[in-house]
Amino acid sequence: MLKKRRKSNLSVLMVTSEAVPFAKSGGLADAVSALAQELDRSGHDVRILMPRYQGIRRDSLYRYPTPFSVRVGQEIYTTAVYEGRLGDSSVVVYFVDHEELYAREGIYGTSAGGYPDNLRRFSLLSHAAFAIGAFIGWEPEVLHAHDWPTAIVPVIAQRRAAIGAAKPATVLTIHNVGYQGTFPVGELPHSGLSWIDLSESQLLHYDSLNLLKAGIVNADMVTTVSPQYATEIRTPRRGFSLDKVLAARKENLVGILNGVDYDVWNPEKDPYLDAKYTPETVALKDRAKHTVQSELGLPITNEMPLIGMVSRLVDQKGFEELASPGFGALPDILESGETQVAILGSGEERYEYYLRTLAHRYRNLSVVIGFDERLAHLIEAASDFFLMPSRYEPCGLNQLYSLRYGTLPIVTKCGGFVDTVEPASARGGTGFFIEEACPSAISEAALAAVGMWHSEHGRIDTMRRAAMKLRFGWEKAAPSYVSVYERALAAVRS
Ligand code: ADP
Numbered sequence: 001m002l003k004k005r006r007k008s009n010l011s012v013l014m015v016t017s018e019a020v021p022f023a024k025s026g027g028l029a030d031a032v033s034a035l036a037q038e039l040d041r042s043g044h045d046v047r048i049l050m051p052r053y054q055g056i057r058r059d060s061l062y063r064y065p066t067p068f069s070v071r072v073g074q075e076i077y078t079t080a081v082y083e084g085r086l087g088d089s090s091v092v093v094y095f096v097d098h099e100e101l102y103a104r105e106g107i108y109g110t111s112a113g114g115y116p117d118n119l120r121r122f123s124l125l126s127h128a129a130f131a132i133g134a135f136i137g138w139e140p141e142v143l144h145a146h147d148w149p150t151a152i153v154p155v156i157a158q159r160r161a162a163i164g165a166a167k168p169a170t171v172l173t174i175h176n177v178g179y180q181g182t183f184p185v186g187e188l189p190h191s192g193l194s195w196i197d198l199s200e201s202q203l204l205h206y207d208s209l210n211l212l213k214a215g216i217v218n219a220d221m222v223t224t225v226s227p228q229y230a231t232e233i234r235t236p237r238r239g240f241s242l243d244k245v246l247a248a249r250k251e252n253l254v255g256i257l258n259g260v261d262y263d264v265w266n267p268e269k270d271p272y273l274d275a276k277y278t279p280e281t282v283a284l285k286d287r288a289k290h291t292v293q294s295e296l297g298l299p300i301t302n303e304m305p306l307i308g309m310v311s312r313l314v315d316q317k318g319f320e321e322l323a324s325p326g327f328g329a330l331p332d333i334l335e336s337g338e339t340q341v342a343i344l345g346s347g348e349e350r351y352e353y354y355l356r357t358l359a360h361r362y363r364n365l366s367v368v369i370g371f372d373e374r375l376a377h378l379i380e381a382a383s384d385f386f387l388m389p390s391r392y393e394p395c396g397l398n399q400l401y402s403l404r405y406g407t408l409p410i411v412t413k414c415g416g417f418v419d420t421v422e423p424a425s426a427r428g429g430t431g432f433f434i435e436e437a438c439p440s441a442i443s444e445a446a447l448a449a450v451g452m453w454h455s456e457h458g459r460i461d462t463m464r465r466a467a468m469k470l471r472f473g474w475e476k477a478a479p480s481y482v483s484v485y486e487r488a489l490a491a492v493r494s
């Protein structure tokens with residue numbers, strides 16, 4: 001595909017631990033790939049650097065014939081580089097192929113916890129961002145790092161510039177401030193940074209190394225994934241101890257709402273759906289509902305709404321409040337006898353266990369533990385409501401997908417939810433808000449939505465159509481990233 005070349009074209013290397021379709025644990029993977037493709041469509045030269053995990057097959061990729069050496073502090077890693085493309089776009093993806101560090105089943109670890117050598121794994125990736133330029137003969141103007149795994153990219157850029165290397169502009173996007181990449185101080189050598197960086201104004205935070213903090217301090221620009229979250233993370237309640245560090249970068253911290261890739265999430269052409277539907281034919285959702293009910297062993301009926309969930313099973317997503325033995329909201333919702341619930345998820349072992357236990361007890365609950373793209377699409381289409389009782393939510397993509405599928409979100413009042421869902425009211429609305437992330441408020445909001453489904457179906461239908469007509473495309477977000485890149489470049493030049 002020939003790129004439209006413009007005078008103001010930028011060259012950007014995204015350095016990331018996840019990108020669909022190659023590796024995904026959550027929304028980061030969706031966001032990185034969709035942003036890269038949108039920027040590519042507007043004529044920018046955007047490429048991606050990521051590890052070659054075990055699941056990424058080498059046979060469809062090009063292997064560079066020469067070995068790729070990356071120095072990380074005192075250690076020199078010799079690896080190979082593979083090259084591929086993102087879908088049918090012209091976005092080039094470079095894979096660092098280090099058998100010992102990356103050829104594993106998980107991205108960060110297993111359901112029992114993170115891999116113990118994650119600092120080494122992701123420091124290699126971050127340093128590779130600087131070695132790849134000379135290797136492939138392409139020096140990007142902007143390095144765009146995402147989340148803690150690559151948060152030391154801006155730090156490395158500063159340290160190299162201090163000894164005379166050209167400095168690319170650096171942008172760090174925080175997809176979730178709850179994950180900071182903290183490691184014992186003794187592991188510092190694995191990061192390739194030096195003891196000089198071990199100060200409270202840099203890497204050190206409450207006696208540990210904190211990669212995200214160092215990234216925030218050193219990046220030319222910092223972004224996060226919704227305007228509301230950009231405000232929240234500067235407060236002690238939502239800043240996870242980095243609120244002051246973030247507040248100090250307020251002038252260079254920008255909230256840009258994620259978009260949706262409507263080529264992938266669109267009920268009008270979703271290949272996983274037997275019956276595609278539009279706002280006018282939204283009643284066809286019932287076909288997907290029957291499929292899900294029969295595949296998941298729920299009673300097949302149109303007389304009950306279906307609440308869907310597709311999620312990482314972690315504290316952030318509200319599973320403690322939902323499913324803890326003795327006080328979770330889920331039993332209340334199920335015992336009403338007014339709704340069915342279908343949950344697809346994977347994550348912490350204890351939540352997998354609680355949910356399985358509840359699924360044995362309640363016939364109107366079905367739980368699938370695992371990661372399943374097809375079922376995620378089916379649940380979006382089949383459900384009447386999509387439950388996201390998150391303790392906090394930087395942006396949230398599932399509620400955006402739900403809106404497009406006419407599946408009304410039931411969400412907590414925080415982060416990206418506030419920016420994207422309009423509460424049900426006499427004037428309409430597109431979803432339902434949970435006042436706070438606690439069990440009683442979750443069941444209250446869910447049962448209010450279910451009650452409306454039973455008694456005011458016309459209202460639900462109006463809300464559905466309104467939700468389906470909303471658009472949160474990447475074409476809105478991409479120009480905001482371009483402005484951020486330009487500001488970062490201006491900061492480097494000044
Ligand atoms: P987060 O990134 O915090 O997990 P988001 O709502 O931004 O939350 O994105 C989650 C993404 O991961 C969505 O695309 C969702 O469909 C997907 N996802 C999460 N868990 C699963 C699963 N078990 N199977 C399939 N897709 C999943």
Ligand code: GLC
Pocket residue numbers: 026027028031175176225258393394395396397416
């Ligand atoms: C994170 C956040 C989520 C966001 C996603 C993509 O994982 O938890 O809210 O949508 O990143 O930016």
